Amino acid sequence: MTDVTGAPADVLHTLFHSDQGGHEQVVLCQDRATGLKAVIAIHSTALGPALGGTRFYPYASEAEAVADALNLARGMSYKNAMAGLDHGGGKAVIIGDPDIVKSEELLLAYGRFVASLGGRYVTACDVGTYVADMDVVARECRWTTGRSPENGGAGDSSVLTAFGVYQGMRASAQHLWGDPSLRGRLVGIAGVGKVGHHLVRHLREDGAEVVITDVREDAVRRILATHPDGGVTAVADTAALIRTEGLDIYAPCALGGALSDDTLPVLTAKVVCGAANNQLAHPGVEKDLADRGILYAPDYVVNAGGVIQVADELHGFDFERARAKAAKIYDTTLAIFARAKSDGIPPAAAADRIAEQRMAEARRSR
Numbered sequence: 001m002t003d004v005t006g007a008p009a010d011v012l013h014t015l016f017h018s019d020q021g022g023h024e025q026v027v028l029c030q031d032r033a034t035g036l037k038a039v040i041a042i043h044s045t046a047l048g049p050a051l052g053g054t055r056f057y058p059y060a061s062e063a064e065a066v067a068d069a070l071n072l073a074r075g076m077s078y079k080n081a082m083a084g085l086d087h088g089g090g091k092a093v094i095i096g097d098p099d100i101v102k103s104e105e106l107l108l109a110y111g112r113f114v115a116s117l118g119g120r121y122v123t124a125c126d127v128g129t130y131v132a133d134m135d136v137v138a139r140e141c142r143w144t145t146g147r148s149p150e151n152g153g154a155g156d157s158s159v160l161t162a163f164g165v166y167q168g169m170r171a172s173a174q175h176l177w178g179d180p181s182l183r184g185r186l187v188g189i190a191g192v193g194k195v196g197h198h199l200v201r202h203l204r205e206d207g208a209e210v211v212i213t214d215v216r217e218d219a220v221r222r223i224l225a226t227h228p229d230g231g232v233t234a235v236a237d238t239a240a241l242i243r244t245e246g247l248d249i250y251a252p253c254a255l256g257g258a259l260s261d262d263t264l265p266v267l268t269a270k271v272v273c274g275a276a277n278n279q280l281a282h283p284g285v286e287k288d289l290a291d292r293g294i295l296y297a298p299d300y301v302v303n304a305g306g307v308i309q310v311a312d313e314l315h316g317f318d319f320e321r322a323r324a325k326a327a328k329i330y331d332t333t334l335a336i337f338a339r340a341k342s343d344g345i346p347p348a349a350a351a352d353r354i355a356e357q358r359m360a361e362a363r364r365s366r
């Protein structure tokens with residue numbers, strides 16, 4: 001059974017009745033002149049205006065797009081709460097192949113829809129949208145961030161994302177080995193794109209040895225050429241990377257689902273801390289990690305540097321102020337490990353608990 005939007009009834013059931021739902025508002029947007037079809041999902045404004053990027057993706061169905069928007073918006077509530085931002089969670093998806101349907105007119109039409117929400121939702125870049133696109137959206141909508149520095153924006157958010165992941169690694173080292181320094185540690189990075197290549201630099205500056213892999217040979221070549229001192233080596237693929245002997249930390253920085261029933265048994269690292277979203281392939285993996293004695297720094301906590309960067313832009317971007325806030329990911333990660341220990345739960349569950357507490361307190365104080 002489907003409703004008039006093509007969204008199956010189970011999506012609406014998720015929205016109104018399940019634990020995964022509870023969203024405040026979902027907006028379906030259409031502009032036939034430009035071909036725009038978008039879904040804006042606002043999960044929570046308990047901590048402030050919902051903040052989250054716009055994903056532009058050729059979804060197999062409109063129902064899949066709605067489900068993705070709901071899921072991503074909910075994730076942003078938790079991420080923003082743990083990042084200490086005064087923002088709730090929201091996300092938008094534009095349905096279609098950006099290479100085919102993206103146009104200036106479509107982005108302007110999208111900007112008008114976001115503007116119509118009057119600041120309840122603040123948008124930014126995500127998969128399929130870029131800084132240049134946000135510059136266009138911003139012409140119609142003042143609640144746009146992730147713009148170019150020439151337009152008063154923070155630019156590429158991967159700079160502070162990598163810095164935040166590095167802080168998460170330092171906290172993991174402190175928790176596990178009693179010293180935040182990564183000197184002499186062996187760190188494996190799967191995916192050396194925008195975030196991964198900055199992460200290599202932080203790690204080398206701290207004296208860590210790094211092993212990398214990427215499906216793109218040019219990405220690997222670029223890193224090896226930038227670090228010719230022998231401190232960075234490459235392996236063929238992620239399967240080889242996670243089996244590397246003596247690996248201290250594994251950093252998934254490519255796609256989601258890196259931690260699964262297949263990868264856990266062969267993982268040699270004692271810590272997992274990386275930028276990729278949704279690293280746990282399914283619920284329960286966080287417990288399997290803990291049972292195997294692997295310390296997991298929750299993905300949405302350590303990769304929040306990017307959202308911290310774009311949130312700062314709303315106050316007139318100040319890189320040093322944003323960097324200082326991203327540095328707090330170190331303390332936040334340590335606090336999660338402490339809570340996990342005291343409550344006897346995995347760190348991922350501890351992070352969720354702390355985020356839910358912060359949102360509940362904000363709701364009560366209203």
Ligand SMILES: NC(=O)c1ccc[n+]([C@@H]2O[C@H](COP(=O)([O-])OP(=O)(O)OC[C@H]3O[C@@H](n4cnc5c(N)ncnc54)[C@H](O)[C@@H]3O)[C@@H](O)[C@H]2O)c1
Binds near residue numbers: 194196219238256
């Ligand atoms: N950029 C940000 O600010 C930011 C913020 C939060 C989370 N993230 C997440 O971090 C991850 C990396 O983001 P990015 O901006 O660096 O993306 P990116 O596309 O620039 O880099 C990803 C890299 O991973 C490589 N890759 C893809 N599949 C792979 C595989 N199977 N094995 C090895 N390498 C593979 C790609 O070739 C690419 O070089 C993504 O999951 C993203 O969602 C990014």
